[in-house]
Amino acid sequence: MKFATNKKIINEIKTDCLMISVFNDGKLRGAAKLVNNANGKLIDDFIKNKDIQGKIGQTRIIPVTGKSYKRIVLVGCGKFEDFSQKNYRKAIASALSKISQTNHKSVVSLVHDGAEKIDNPNKAYRLSRVLAESWHSISYQYTTTKKSNLRKLDLRKIEIGTNGKKAIKDLKTGLEHGDAIGKATKLVRHLGDLPANICTPTYLVSVARKIMNKNKSATLKVLNEAQMKKLKMNSLLSVTAGASEPAKMIVAEFNNGSKSQKPIVVVGKGITFDTGGISLKPSNKMDEMKYDMCGASTTIGLMQMVTELNLPINAVFVVPACENVPSSTATLPGDVVTSMSGTTIEVLNTDAEGRLILADALTYAQRYKPKLMIDMATLTGACVVALGAHHSGLMSNSDQLADQLFQCGQSTDDVTWRLPLTEDYANQIVSNFADVANISTRGSGAGTITAGCFLQKFVGDYDWAHIDIAGVAWAEGANKGATGRPMGLMSEFLINESKT
Known part of the structure; x- marks a missing residue:
């Protein structure tokens, strides 16, 4: 797996899947709000019809056309007031698990955007480290004595996005550490x-x-x-x-x-x-x-x-x-x-x-x-x-x-x-x-x-x-x-x- 940072603004991000957060109050924040506006209030419609309620780990993959990203991946993160590293970890793991069942090869995560400050060194390190660790957690397969456990995983690249902000070194360090620990x-x-x-x-x-x-x-x-x-x-x-x-x-x-x-x-x-x-x-x-x-x-x-x-x-x-x-x-x-x-x-x-x-x-x-x-x-x-x-x-x-x-x-x-x-x-x-x-x-x-x-x-x-x-x-x-x-x-x- 290749882990990297992505400094592009949302409308310029080229990827198969764009991961964004949805909270249970239905209020869109940060990247979710921008993606919603750029796609004809599509996320609002999903929330209104209860296609997603923002429960922790709830994941919906939505196809879009005419964008530099092919899919919007809505990730439930629970109560906004209770957003924590533990809940972030659960949400990320659930979303990556869902994506790993598809043929998509790349993903950019903006789940944190609107909830955590990516330019805070400690937050940046934790967010990126958890992202890398979570991939390794959900992609583990025991196959030594049971070959039927083997699953083909097409995902090849996972990036953490900054939505145009500078990618501070702590983001890269977090990815490196998370990859090694994972x-x-x-x-x-x-x-x-x-x-x-x-x-x-x-x-x-x-x-x-x-x-x-x-x-x-x-x-x-x-x-x-x-x-x-x-x-x-x-x-x-x-x-x-x-x-x-x-x-x-x-x-x-x-x-x-x-x-x-x-x-x-x-x-x-x-x-x-x-x-x-x-x-x-x-x-x-x-x-x-x-x-x-x-x-x-x-x-x-x-x-x-x-x-x-x-x-x-x-x-x-x-x-x-x-x-x-x-x-x-x-x-x-x-x-x-x-x-x-x-x-x-x-x-x-x-x-x-x-x-x-x-x-x-x-x-x-x-x-x-x-x-x-x-x-x-x-x-x-x-x-x-x-x-x-x-x-x-x-x-x-x-x-x-x-x-x-x-x-x-x-x-x-x-x-x-x-x-x-x-x-x-x-x-x-x-x-x-x-x-x-x-x-x-x-x-x-x-x-x-x-x-x-x-x-x-x-x-x-x-x-x-x-x-x-x-x-x-x-x-x-x-x-x-x-x-x-x-x-x-x-x-x-x-x-x-x-x-x-």
Whole structure:
């Protein structure tokens, strides 16, 4: 897809489709008013006859003659007073989805015109970035094991129009960032949707290697089980003990910032399939446990995003990847293992395995003396109970880092909600036989928080945040599939960090 800005006035725009906004009050504004007047009050007629009511995402494609554009695409944007980035995103995605079902090859969007100021740098950046991201969102297709999902897409060019105003650089930057983030998010979704017999730890290595080989500032190191054993990563190895598929630890370094800049560490949980181990999960929906590596897929997506944009940043991406399956060699409930940090762990539930692999990954990451560490994981079912499918759970030992991540979520519609990490919760994971238990032993409830408290024991004195994406990483039901979250949030954070 080619993304570009279009500085021409409406009557000079040459395109197949011209996208404009309609609000539910029926009042035409900006580009919509100009297009209406130039086409014999055609839009007024549509509104009067309720062919369009301005509901968010409602789309109508109208053929016109004698103009430099072939179609007017009316896009419902809801209440004018409530126009927001979230509603804009919904409207754009709906309209592009509708256009993608036609044979049209080009579109110019003026959905924002009359509602947002395109000459405002921040607004310009957001409007264009959302436009590019939305295309990639609606054009994602999973075809690896189902070829019939393939749809022919004729659309080749998407432009954001200024209606004669100067196209400030932020518009172009937004398109570039949105394109890179959108493509990386497609990769995240693809990796998540792949079945576990394809998307193994070894497969994740191959994908990461292909990405990192494209950038001269990037290097890749992969630890095998023998190397992990030498490093005393017994917490991670206890999870893969029952599996014949070999575990891998992917360590990708991107050094494109100044030499004095401390790296940002991103860690993603990579359980490519989670049966629960000996603490076996119920069979219902167990197939969805192929998504237990969405923290890893997001980490790999971020590798692609930062290398494609060549961000001026130093970052280390760590992916501990393995399967959690039962066998005669699997870890048993009650086993005690010694982590890389030297902390002993009583494994009371083998289905609380994500924290075990993250513990060693976070310990390993400290050798880079990072500025901060962030881990992402489909960690707890308790987070789904607490926050549903809307907010990711956010926990941190740093108020500043937590605030930054929260704001990044607000800016990208990839929202989080912070949960407390207090001593009261930490006291729930004590063990009579080890330094810490991997689940609560003193009281019930707060499973998401106690998992965060467990991880906090392995981050040393570094600023750290944990993002639990168990409720947001994939959708269930008729639209079952990976969502790509929290790519928007984390991309925003890394882009912001690259500017400091």
